[in-house]
Amino acid sequence: MKAKILVALKSGVLDPQGKAIQHALLGLGFPGVGEVRVGKAIDIALSETDPAKARAQAEEMCRKLLANTVIESYRIEIEP
């Protein structure tokens, strides 16, 4: 199975990288640009074949390594 994990900063947490992109886009002549938020998209190939077990594994990976749950939230999609 494949786990597609999206790790994003929680709303309310400052995102300096997003701010920098916003300013760069405004400077490049895109006047309609508002808030920009940047997250990580992590694709993991898993040998697990049961979707529920694959999701449980991915959850544990997020909690243990991939996300800092104090400031980041994560979303997991499991694909065959």
Add this chain to the structure above:
Amino acid sequence: MKAKILVALKSGVLDPQGKAIQHALLGLGFPGVGEVRVGKAIDIALSETDPAKARAQAEEMCRKLLANTVIESYRIEIEP
């Protein structure tokens, strides 16, 4: 409108960050972990209200700033 942009390394391009995550996960006791690829998820708020124009703007942003099209590909989703 909101543009959700996913920038990922093209397949075939080495991903050292993904490799590091893979090794860390194996070290943490997740034996079934295969290839790991890491990309960027960029959410941009746009004042544009026409979906087609918003997509065209996002395309231009990707080409000009957000993606290095030599080694990265991008995918754009437009949401209201």
